[in-house]
Amino acid sequence: MNALFCLAVILFILMVVIGGKKGAKSFIALFLNFAVLLLTILIMTDPNANPIILTLIACTIISCINLFFINEVNNKTITAFVSTLITLAILLFFIVVVTEKSMIQGFGEEETEELSMFSLYLGVDFVKIGAAMIIMSTIGAIIDVAISIASPMRELYNHNQQVSRKELFSFGISIGRDILGTNTNTLFFAFFGGYLAMLIWFKDLSYSLGDIDNSKIFSSEMINILCAGIGVALIIPITSWITAYYLDKTREKSH
Template sequence: MNVLVLLAAILLLLMILIGGEKGARSFIALFFNFAVLFLTILFMTDPHVNPILLTVIASVLISCITLFFINGANRKTATAFFSTIITIVILLFFILFVTENAMIQGFGEEETEELSAFSLYIGVDFAKIGAAVVIMSTIGAITDVAISIASPMREILNHNPQISRKELYKFGISIGKDILGTNTNTLFFAFFGGYLGLLIWFKDLSYSIGDIVNSKVFSAEMITIFCAGIGIALIIPITSWITAYFLTKTSENN
């Protein structure tokens, strides 16, 4: 049996055993999100398409699949969705500014040998492609933090309907503080895990610390990590405030 099929079967089995129906939905959502990413890349090769607009649309679709398909349409997923969209819009302008001034678009000198046989005159804006890559890299972490905050906030309101909006907001911030460091570390170690071979290559080429830091490949990945970390930090107060406002307002109306 193919190793990929075997690993996918083990993952599906564990997700169903532990998560039940929601675990099965989470497994199916992986393929839906992959289809969205594949179509995004497919359309992004068209020179007449704006990569930024296409990425924003893809981010909205991924958020809908991750939140509504897996967890259903309810108050916690709705507030998490709105918080995610607001954070992406805020982060979008920051990412566009950073990528344009940092000039991380295109390819580094370490990649020129593999690309020497291909033409780079493909008619796409590499600066926008670079910004799109950073945006897509942050959407997963932002959505994860949003639902991780909104879900326990709804539970605390169900168990304590008399809680005030301010106290509920503080509860959301408290949760965010607990997951802020762990999620940021996850992004950081994911980079080192994925680029361990590149770092070993830097060592074999006797790169100095300055050479590594100024390498386009390294800088692009670190900027992606920092932007994702900024997105995680922003989503915490945004989700806490939106969730506290809408949940208490709905509770008062009922």
């Protein structure tokens, strides 16, 4: 029994004890998401495949797993799903342009020694691969914020069906403002946690701040964080408006 299996068992027990049936579904969703990502990467190695289209399909499937499989199909998951797709569509153009203009695609000079024995003529578009990586990195945070806003908005509507669309929208924005700071910090500290060894390496190599800032590895990760932060910021008004609109139209149909 290795450490990975022990940790997985502990996680499963905690998720079931605390989350019940939904916790068990969340645990299964982890492996389903991993399977989707692994299959996407395998197909992406085909030079004829379009990484952007594959990533959008994978993100759509991941959204369905995390929203509909875990929380079932209802008005909060539907609005969260639509909001997620709209936000990804808006981000897509922006991310592709930023990836191409910033030249962060491919490998950094710090990685050349480890890759020197391999051929770099892979026949794939590294600009699209870089954009796909950023999109994949943002999907989790976007889904999390979308459902975190749509769920309390639905609860408010269920307890007070006379609430106006404007009040619902303002309520969603208010929740989003509380979430925005914590999610942005989570993305930032996740970077430092994952790349702490690299930062220590930069210090040992006596990199100046300018060298660090112009390093392809560092720049690509910072752009990744900033794009994810933009996605988190965008999803707040989008989810608030779509959920308020959907709930208001539901009330009109019921009368």
